[in-house]
Amino acid sequence: MMTTIKTVQLGNxxxxxxxxxxxxxxxxxxxxxSDEKKNLALxxxxxxxxxxxWDTSDMYGxxxxxxxxxxxxxxxxxKVILAxxxxxxxxxxxxxxxxxxxxxxxxxxxxxxxxxxxxxxxxLYYQHRIDPDVPIEETVGAMANLVKEGKVKYLxxxxxSPQTLQRAHNEHPISALQTEYSLWSKDVEAQILPxxxxxxxxxxxxxxxxxxxxxxxxxxxxxxxANDWRLENPRFQDSALQHNQVLxxxxxxxxxxxxxxxxxxxxxxxxxxxxxxxxxxxxxHASYLKQNWAAQTIKLPENDLQQLNQLSTDFAVEGARY
Numbered sequence: 031m032m033t034t035i036k037t038v039q040l041g042n043x044x045x046x047x048x049x050x051x052x053x054x055x056x057x058x059x060x061x062x063x064s065d066e067k068k069n070l071a072l073x074x075x076x077x078x079x080x081x082x083x084w085d086t087s088d089m090y091g092x093x094x095x096x097x098x099x100x101x102x103x104x105x106x107x108x109k110v111i112l113a114x115x116x117x118x119x120x121x122x123x124x125x126x127x128x129x130x131x132x133x134x135x136x137x138x139x140x141x142x143x144x145x146x147x148x149x150x151x152x153x154l155y156y157q158h159r160i161d162p163d164v165p166i167e168e169t170v171g172a173m174a175n176l177v178k179e180g181k182v183k184y185l186x187x188x189x190x191s192p193q194t195l196q197r198a199h200n201e202h203p204i205s206a207l208q209t210e211y212s213l214w215s216k217d218v219e220a221q222i223l224p225x226x227x228x229x230x231x232x233x234x235x236x237x238x239x240x241x242x243x244x245x246x247x248x249x250x251x252x253x254x255x256a257n258d259w260r261l262e263n264p265r266f267q268d269s270a271l272q273h274n275q276v277l278x279x280x281x282x283x284x285x286x287x288x289x290x291x292x293x294x295x296x297x298x299x300x301x302x303x304x305x306x307x308x309x310x311x312x313x314x315h316a317s318y319l320k321q322n323w324a325a326q327t328i329k330l331p332e333n334d335l336q337q338l339n340q341l342s343t344d345f346a347v348e349g350a351r352y
Contacts (some may be wrong), residue, residue, distance in 0.1 A: 040232025
């Protein structure tokens with residue numbers, strides 16, 4: 031099923047990606063057990079569709095997600111727009127050790143990621159989280175050196191404030207800001223997205239399906255595997271899930287009316303928010319991959335867009351994002 035690709039220009043430095051990419055995090059951890067053989071097959075299918083904007087990070091696993099993509103990239107690196115991240119520190123025991131934005135750590139992290147990814151260049155390299163103890167100019171300066179060395183093509187930040195984004199962009203052009211954005215996480219609309227647009231920085235939305243909740247598949251905590259990190263997330267506690275079902279059920283009703291899936295409705299809504307927004311829904315299932323990819327062809331009627339905007343604005347989501 032090859033769908034006409036809707037492309038998004040991220041920033042003004044020449045980076046163009048499909049509007050719908052693939053978040054690969056869940057192939058390694060956080061969302062229950064997974065199978066490497068099946069994940070590699072899914073990545074094959076993604077490329078066959080044209081879904082070649084792949085997002086990973088050194089902290090997913092940790093490290094194993096980059097290694098997985100390194101295997102998938104063999105003999106076809108040129109076909110993939112590869113994004114990875116550094117800055118959230120974990121060790122081999124999966125312990126969380128904080129955030130590191132020191133220049134020497136930036137360089138070491140990139141070198142390690144390049145080896146795991148089996149490549150000599152990363153297309154889009156993000157600082158995963160901002161280090162409050164290191165001036166952003168120092169971190170981005172080190173990232174800029176990676177561009178000069180040809181190890182990275184474009185720079186990005188993830189979950190950065192408007193002020194930090196401005197300072198970073200003054201140091202070196204930032205092509206993309208990656209932050210959570212969906213029908214139940216619209217915080218970015220107040221200041222972050224307008225700042226990115228003012229600076230000419232593209233936006234990459236992660237968790238555009240509300241970590242699966244907005245698809246209607248999760249109604250109680252028992253619907254999640256025992257080793258799923260969402261069981262610790264405030265929005266996935268049973269009381270919050272019960273309250274937030276109103277949003278998921280309304281999305282489902284509207285999707286049925288239009289003859290599409292709830293996931294497609296959510297992605298089509300997000301695409302309607304601007305031509306500078308790309309998204310990276312994650313999945314381990316071929317059927318969902320195809321549905322997500324096909325969302326590019328859906329243009330929601332103006333009346334439905336208005337209803338969704340009003341719904342997501344009026345509805346008070348219970349639970350913090352993290």
